[in-house]
Amino acid sequence: MINRIPQALIDELISRTNIVHIINQRIPLKKQGSNFIACCPFHVEKTPSFTVNLKKKFYYCFSCGSHGNIINFLMHHDxxxxxxSIQQLSILHGISIKHFLYKTKNNNYHGDIIYTFMRDICNYYQNNLKHKKYSYAYKYLKNRGLTDSSIIDFKIGFAPMGWNNILTNINLSSYNHKLIHQSGMWIKYHQNKKYDRFRNRIMFPMHNKLGKIIAFGGRLIQNNNTEPKYLNSPDTYIFKKNQYLYGFYEICTKYKNIPYILLVEGYIDVIILTQFGVNYAVASLGTSITINHIQLIYSVTNQMICCYDGDSAGKKAAWRTLNIILPYLHDHREICFMFLPVKEDPDTLIRKIGKDNFLKQISKAQSLSNFIFDTLLHKVKIQTLEGRVKLSHLILPMINKIPGQILKLCLLQQLSNKIGILDENKLNQLLIQHSPTLTSNVQNNDITYNIKHILIGLLIQNPKLAKLVPTIKGLKECKDNIIIEFVKLVKLCKSYPYLTTEQLIHYYHQHDENNCFTNIIRLAHWNHMITDDMITVTFIDTLTKLYDLILEHRQNILISRDRTSTLKIEERQELWLLNQTLSKHTLT
Ligand SMILES: [Zn+2]
Structure with a gap:
């Protein structure tokens, strides 16, 4: 099995790698201040919000929040x-990691071997379709209307009946059994005994961005009541179902500009649509859409069209998708919903009405606003006052989730037409009342908010500043969440004096107990404009201000207590000391 790659080696690879150089080979970067910037490769945008910091060895996108070190980048981008990813970097630096990896008889390492294995299986499945013995499988595909070139292009094959077809038909001597067991092609039933996962199924291989086969989907050739009609590979270390869209990488390799992506349900829909010349279709393998899918689609196009059954189950699924997608709807992005006639799939429909009419149907897909209002107006009686109140109540939290300001405004205007409030200010007030971030907005106006964030920001960018924090005793008693976070960070930096910004971020990524990771990331990339020679002075100044604020806070509590009741002797002494200290600070 794979030995664990030591963290020290991983850190060494990250620190030796010029992150700007590697990313620049994929997306041209421009220097801006201490950062390098570009349009983000993980979402579609016109003005750059993707930043790379050479010193911190980190990338961060201010729009979509993608972030990480060079390993994360290679995993995400490539x-x-x-x-x-580790292998790539090790080759780059001539550091051998071979003894951490399992070696096979052919001197291949498992990083490649799993793909060779999957390719061998795919070839075997494809060859089966040519066998007379399995001509019924080929006939099945023909009856479903697939052309020979589709069968070849999509590398479709057949997994026959039987429990040991892979074992008996593929030369496994060059593979390590434990390793290929992780391919998900077998089901283990007793210690070392296993049987083929896919039997009597039409097989659809799934490719990654580099065109390598990472998984399979299988369609039962004769329906029965004991097995599922569609079966996919389980999640493995090379395949994650909730991040995968069938047909996506084929589209990306074929087209440079993708006007839209049509999301359908099954592999056969994708293949038949492509066959009819309706390109840009992808399938989500029968699962409901995930955030990963949304990000994947919006990374290559701004227009997404979701295709669902026209029945109530289809409408429900579309509504679920809509709610997941709202937080990703920036102004330049669009989403539409196409509802199919009852009992039709994209596959059956296009065969009935042809390409041109199908494209017309796509162009008539329901817009976001139509779909929202159509659905909600069915739930309320808009003629009544109560109905109009209910409509606002249902829709305002949804509008609030949308980041696109213009889209937000348009939806608000539509709402105002429906409920009869024509004053924009009043509508905006309603929106604020429904805003879940109301409390955090109030916090932002708090003067101490800035002080605390400057401290955390400077410290995370310069962990060595921690030694300048003399004592955290006074701070520790503070119940403020941000100060608690600051104290935690100081402690961490003091216990591990050689931590870098990158390692701190990694730490927070792993141990994000208080959901402060996004904040930490933002502060790690905060462009503070403080010159290098002024950083220490600014940090000490800000720290003093924070101590004073805490003391003042305590002073105010004691003073107000003094007004309502008498203070105890020790409280009086404390107040006197506080007055002394604070007046001294004001003088200096
Ligand atoms: Zn981005």
Whole structure:
């Protein structure tokens, strides 16, 4: 099995790698201040919000929040596994990691071997379709209307009946059994005994961004009541179902500009649509859409069209999708919903009405606003006052989730037409009342908010400043969440004096107990404009201000207590000391 790659080696690879150089090979970066910037590769945008910091060895996108070190970048951008990313970097630096990886008889390392294995299986499945013995499988595909070129292009094959077809038909001598067991192609039933996962199924291979096969989907050739009609590979270390869209990488390799992506349900829909010349279709393998899918789609196009059944189950699924997608709807992005006639799939529909009419149907897909209002107006009696109140109540929290300001405004205007409030200010007030971030907005106006954030920001960017914090005793008694976070950070930096910003971020990524990771990331990339020679002075100044604020806070409590009741002797002494200290600080 794979030995664990030591953290020290991973850190060494990250620190030796010029992150700007590697990313620049993929997306051209421009220097801006201490950062390098570009349009984000993980979402579609016109003005750059993707930043790379050479010193901190980190990238961060201010729009979509993608972030990480060079390993995360390679995994996300090049669709590599963790081990593959490490391998790439190790080759770059001539550091051998071979003894951490399992070696096979052919001197291949498992990073590649799993793909060779999957390719061998795919070839075997494809060859089966040519066998007379399995001509019924080929006939099945023909009856479903697939052309020979589709069968070849999509590398479709057949997994026959039987429990040991892979074992008996593929030369496994060059593979390590334990390793290929992780491919998900077998089901283990007793110690070392296993049987083929896919039997009597039409097989659809799934490719990653580099065109390598990472999983399979299988369609039962004869329906029965004991097995599922569709079966996919389980999640493995090279395949994650909730991040995968069937047909996506084929589209990305074929087209440079993708006007829209049509999301459908099954592999056969994708294949038949492509066959009819309706390109840009992808399938989500029968699962409901995930955030990963949304990010994947919006990374290559701004227009997404979701195709659902026209029945109530289809409408419900579309509504679920809508609610997941709202927080990703920036002004330049669009989403539409296409509802199919009852009992039709994209596959059956296009065969009935042809390409042109199908494209017309796509262009008539319901817009976001139509879909929202149509659905909600069915739930309320708009003629009544109560109905109009209920409509606002249902829709305002949804509008609030949308980041696109213009889209937000348009939806508000539509709402005002429906409920009869024509004053924009009043509507905005309603929106604020429904805002879940109301409390945090109030916090932002708090003067101490800035002080605390400057401290955390400077410290996370310069962990060595921690030694300048003399004592955290006074701070520790403070119940303020941000100060608690600051104290935690100081402690961490003091216990591990050689921590870098990158390692701190990694730490927070792993141990995000208080959901402060996004904040930490933002502060790690905060462009503070303080010159290098002034950082220490600014930090000490700000720290003093914070101590004073805490003391003042305590002073105020004691003073007001003094007004309502008498203070105890020790409280009086404390107040006197506080007055002394604070007046001294004001003088200096
Ligand atoms: Zn981004």
């Amino acid at each position: 669709q590599l596994t963790f081990i593959e």
